[in-house]
Amino acid sequence: MSDPVMPVIIALPPEMDLTNASDVLELITAACAPGVPVVIADLTSTSFCDSSGLQQLIKAGHKAAANGTELRLAIAPGGAVSRIIKLTGISQYLPVYPTTQLAADGGGQSAQPAAADGGGQPVG
Numbered sequence: 520m521s522d523p524v525m526p527v528i529i530a531l532p533p534e535m536d537l538t539n540a541s542d543v544l545e546l547i548t549a550a551c552a553p554g555v556p557v558v559i560a561d562l563t564s565t566s567f568c569d570s571s572g573l574q575q576l577i578k579a580g581h582k583a584a585a586n587g588t589e590l591r592l593a594i595a596p597g598g599a600v601s602r603i604i605k606l607t608g609i610s611q612y613l614p615v616y617p618t619t620q621l622a623a624d625g626g627g628q629s630a631q632p633a634a635a636d637g638g639g640q641p642v643g
Contacts, residue, residue: 526557535572547579551588559622563595593619
Protein backbone atom coordinates (compact mmCIF):
# COMPACT_ATOMS: atom_id res chain seq x y z
CA MET A 520 0.00 0.00 0.00
CA SER A 521 1.49 3.35 -0.99
CA ASP A 522 1.48 6.52 1.06
CA PRO A 523 -1.05 9.15 0.04
CA VAL A 524 0.36 12.05 -1.94
CA MET A 525 0.81 15.11 0.25
CA PRO A 526 -0.74 18.39 -0.88
CA VAL A 527 1.54 20.99 -2.42
CA ILE A 528 1.49 24.23 -0.41
CA ILE A 529 2.25 27.48 -2.24
CA ALA A 530 2.98 30.49 -0.01
CA LEU A 531 1.49 33.55 -1.68
CA PRO A 532 2.88 37.08 -1.32
CA PRO A 533 1.88 39.51 1.45
CA GLU A 534 0.01 41.61 -1.12
CA MET A 535 -1.69 40.45 -4.31
CA ASP A 536 -2.54 43.11 -6.85
CA LEU A 537 -2.20 44.01 -10.50
CA THR A 538 1.61 44.08 -10.23
CA ASN A 539 1.96 40.40 -9.23
CA ALA A 540 -1.38 38.65 -9.83
CA SER A 541 -0.16 36.91 -12.99
CA ASP A 542 2.84 35.58 -11.03
CA VAL A 543 0.41 34.08 -8.50
CA LEU A 544 -1.43 32.31 -11.32
CA GLU A 545 1.87 30.94 -12.67
CA LEU A 546 2.93 29.68 -9.21
CA ILE A 547 -0.32 27.84 -8.61
CA THR A 548 -0.56 26.47 -12.15
CA ALA A 549 3.02 25.17 -12.01
CA ALA A 550 2.20 23.29 -8.80
CA CYS A 551 -0.72 21.49 -10.47
CA ALA A 552 1.49 18.81 -11.97
CA PRO A 553 0.06 15.46 -13.03
CA GLY A 554 -0.53 13.26 -10.00
CA VAL A 555 -0.85 16.17 -7.55
CA PRO A 556 -4.35 15.81 -6.08
CA VAL A 557 -4.40 18.97 -3.94
CA VAL A 558 -2.69 22.35 -4.10
CA ILE A 559 -3.10 24.73 -1.18
CA ALA A 560 -2.73 28.44 -1.87
CA ASP A 561 -1.46 29.74 1.46
CA LEU A 562 -2.83 33.25 1.94
CA THR A 563 -2.47 33.18 5.73
CA SER A 564 0.24 35.87 5.52
CA THR A 565 -1.47 37.82 2.74
CA SER A 566 -2.91 41.07 4.04
CA PHE A 567 -4.17 42.59 0.77
CA CYS A 568 -5.79 41.17 -2.37
CA ASP A 569 -7.44 43.30 -5.04
CA SER A 570 -9.79 42.23 -7.81
CA SER A 571 -6.94 41.17 -10.11
CA GLY A 572 -5.66 38.82 -7.41
CA LEU A 573 -9.14 37.39 -6.89
CA GLN A 574 -9.54 36.91 -10.63
CA GLN A 575 -6.26 34.98 -10.82
CA LEU A 576 -7.30 32.74 -7.91
CA ILE A 577 -10.49 31.85 -9.77
CA LYS A 578 -8.55 31.21 -12.99
CA ALA A 579 -6.10 29.05 -11.04
CA GLY A 580 -9.01 27.05 -9.63
CA HIS A 581 -10.32 26.39 -13.14
CA LYS A 582 -6.88 25.40 -14.44
CA ALA A 583 -6.31 23.14 -11.44
CA ALA A 584 -9.67 21.42 -11.95
CA ALA A 585 -8.93 20.90 -15.64
CA ASN A 586 -5.75 19.11 -14.56
CA GLY A 587 -7.53 16.96 -11.99
CA THR A 588 -6.19 18.94 -9.04
CA GLU A 589 -8.25 20.53 -6.28
CA LEU A 590 -7.19 24.06 -5.34
CA ARG A 591 -7.82 24.91 -1.69
CA LEU A 592 -7.32 28.33 -0.11
CA ALA A 593 -5.90 28.82 3.38
CA ILE A 594 -6.91 32.27 4.62
CA ALA A 595 -6.41 33.61 8.13
CA PRO A 596 -9.77 34.46 9.73
CA GLY A 597 -10.74 38.04 10.47
CA GLY A 598 -8.40 39.86 8.10
CA ALA A 599 -9.00 41.93 4.98
CA VAL A 600 -8.49 38.96 2.65
CA SER A 601 -10.94 36.88 4.65
CA ARG A 602 -13.52 39.64 4.37
CA ILE A 603 -13.10 40.10 0.61
CA ILE A 604 -13.36 36.34 0.03
CA LYS A 605 -16.56 36.27 2.06
CA LEU A 606 -18.04 39.36 0.37
CA THR A 607 -17.31 38.16 -3.15
CA GLY A 608 -18.58 34.63 -2.56
CA ILE A 609 -15.44 32.98 -3.93
CA SER A 610 -15.73 30.38 -1.19
CA GLN A 611 -18.72 29.00 -3.14
CA TYR A 612 -16.29 28.03 -5.91
CA LEU A 613 -13.06 27.27 -4.06
CA PRO A 614 -12.80 25.55 -0.67
CA VAL A 615 -11.51 27.93 1.99
CA TYR A 616 -9.88 26.92 5.29
CA PRO A 617 -8.56 29.05 8.18
CA THR A 618 -5.15 27.28 8.26
CA THR A 619 -2.92 25.30 5.91
CA GLN A 620 -3.14 22.31 8.26
CA LEU A 621 -6.93 22.25 8.06
CA ALA A 622 -6.70 22.69 4.30
CA ALA A 623 -4.31 19.73 4.11
CA ASP A 624 -6.63 17.62 6.27
CA GLY A 625 -9.67 18.97 4.40
CA GLY A 626 -10.96 15.88 2.72
CA GLY A 627 -13.59 17.97 0.96
CA GLN A 628 -14.86 19.61 4.16
CA SER A 629 -14.57 23.30 3.38
CA ALA A 630 -14.83 25.86 6.13
CA GLN A 631 -15.29 29.51 5.24
CA PRO A 632 -13.09 32.04 7.02
CA ALA A 633 -14.21 33.16 10.45
CA ALA A 634 -16.48 36.15 10.69
CA ALA A 635 -14.88 39.57 10.50
CA ASP A 636 -15.68 40.12 14.18
CA GLY A 637 -12.78 37.79 14.96
CA GLY A 638 -14.99 35.25 16.70
CA GLY A 639 -12.49 32.56 15.75
CA GLN A 640 -15.06 29.96 14.71
CA PRO A 641 -15.34 29.08 11.02
CA VAL A 642 -18.66 29.92 9.47
CA GLY A 643 -20.19 27.35 7.23
